[in-house]
Amino acid sequence: MxxxxxxxxxxxxxxxxxxxxxxxxxxxxxxxxYLGFKQEKLTHIHFFLHDIVTGPKPTVVISSESPLNGKSESPLPFGSIVVLEDPLTVGPELNSNQIGKAQGFYTTVSQEAVLELELVMGMTFAFTEGKYNGSTLSVLGRNTIGAPIREMPIIGGTGEFRFARGFIQAKTHSVDYHTGDAHVEYNVYVFHYPSMLESQEVxxxxxxxxxxxxxxxx
Known part of the structure; x- marks a missing residue:
C-alpha cells in the first residue's frame, strides 16, 4: 500500500x-x-498619394463629423474623423502607374484647426506591384498639414517588410483649396528583414x- x-x-x-x-x-x-531572415536592409521608396474628395468616386469620406461642425471655419474641425483609401502612384499625376493604396484614417487633433490643421494619421501602405507586391507598411503619427515636410514613424510591416521600422516624409505636391483634393509626395525610409523563405511552414x-x-x- x-x-x-x-x-x-x-x-x-x-x-x-x-x-x-x-x-x-x-x-x-x-x-x-531561424525564420529565414538574414541581414537587416535599409530601403528607400518614393511615391505619390492622392487624397480625392470630389468626383463620382472619392477616396476619402468623413465617417464622423465634429460636434463643432458649422461652428468653425475649418473644413475639418477638432474631432473630425476621415476614412481613406488613397491610390499610390509612381508619378504626381493620378493616372500615373499605380503601385498600391493607402488604407486607414485620420482625425483632427488641433482645437485651433483654422490656424494650424494637425492630424493624427493611422494608415497602411498596401503595395500591389513589383518586388513588394503583397507586402505592407503601417504608419501612425502626427501630421501638421501646414508644415513644408511632415515626418511620421513606421510602426511595422508584413511580407518583405517584416520587423519594419523607420520613418516617412510627406510633402504636399499640389492642393485644390476649393475642392480639398490633394496630391502628396512621400519618401519612405525603412529598415526591414527581407525573408529568404519561400513558404510559411516555419x-x-x-x-x-x-x-x-x-x-x-x-
Missing amino acids: ANSKTLLCLVFFTTFLFYTFVNANYYQNISPS FDDGSRFMTEPLIGKI
Whole structure:
C-alpha cells in the first residue's frame, strides 16, 4: 500500500513539474535566421498619394463629423474623423502607374484647426506591384498639414517588410483649396528583414521549438 501511495505521489509530482515548466517557459529567444531572415536592409521608396474628395468616386469620406461642425471655419474641425483609401502612384499625376493604396484614417487633433490643421494619421501602405507586391507598411503619427515636410514613424510591416521600422516624409505636391483634393509626395525610409523563405511552414510549427527544449529540462 505504501509503495502504491509513493508511486501515485511521484506521478502527480512529475505531472505537476512538467506543467510548471511548460507554463513558465512560454517564450524563447531565437535567431532571426531561424525564420529565414538574414541581414537587416535599409530601403528607400518614393511615391505619390492622392487624397480625392470630389468626383463620382472619392477616396476619402468623413465617417464622423465634429460636434463643432458649422461652428468653425475649418473644413475639418477638432474631432473630425476621415476614412481613406488613397491610390499610390509612381508619378504626381493620378493616372500615373499605380503601385498600391493607402488604407486607414485620420482625425483632427488641433482645437485651433483654422490656424494650424494637425492630424493624427493611422494608415497602411498596401503595395500591389513589383518586388513588394503583397507586402505592407503601417504608419501612425502626427501630421501638421501646414508644415513644408511632415515626418511620421513606421510602426511595422508584413511580407518583405517584416520587423519594419523607420520613418516617412510627406510633402504636399499640389492642393485644390476649393475642392480639398490633394496630391502628396512621400519618401519612405525603412529598415526591414527581407525573408529568404519561400513558404510559411516555419511560422506554422512554433510549438516545435517551444516544446523541444522543455523536455530536456524535466
